[in-house]
Amino acid sequence: MEANFAGRQTSMAVQRNFVIFAALALAGCGAMPNLSLPDVKARNDFKGKPLSVVTAQLGNPDGQQTVNRQKIYTWRIGNSVRECVIRVATADDIVESYETLGDSPICGPYEARAN
Template identity: 50%
Template sequence: MRNLAILAALALAGCGLAPLNLGATNYKGQPLSAVVTKLGWPPDETQTIEGQKVYTWTVGQSTQQCKVRVVMAGDVIDTYEGSGDVNICGQYGALSGGLKGYY
């Protein structure tokens, strides 16, 4: 139930961007440093939602951008999602299978 509330909050925060399948690299169970290494910089934003840390990276401009969000379970990644422009997200390995729809 807690993860559902977190995902709902993340969905509202990302309205207007198309969610992407991040299955190209499965980060679940890995430390946050795995995503930091893949993207090449630390997260732009950190929040705590219902006791879980949520990290967000944003790259690009407002009309063309990619957002990657990671929800932690303690010291390891629980869930992650990407949303945004296919061309930009694809550059960061945040794209596998293309767009799945809109929030």
């Protein structure tokens, strides 16, 4: 009888751990914001365009700094575990360059399109 009771405890512990794991997995998926990903053909064709084109696609930047008369805007997309940082450098509100840094699955849609 004691062995049967120990077996049931182990089985319940396994089921409890499975339920916890499933809940964490679902919570992780739900933590991703609904991203409006750009069309592959249109992605990051920002060079030479006004900053307003970038903000129309990415929203307001999370940060801004000025270096040598060039404004650098920063966006953070994703979450603390899987994040992409997008940096756009402008002069007179015209995009001169941009880069993505971070997790490939998150950054991929925002990387410069291949020529």
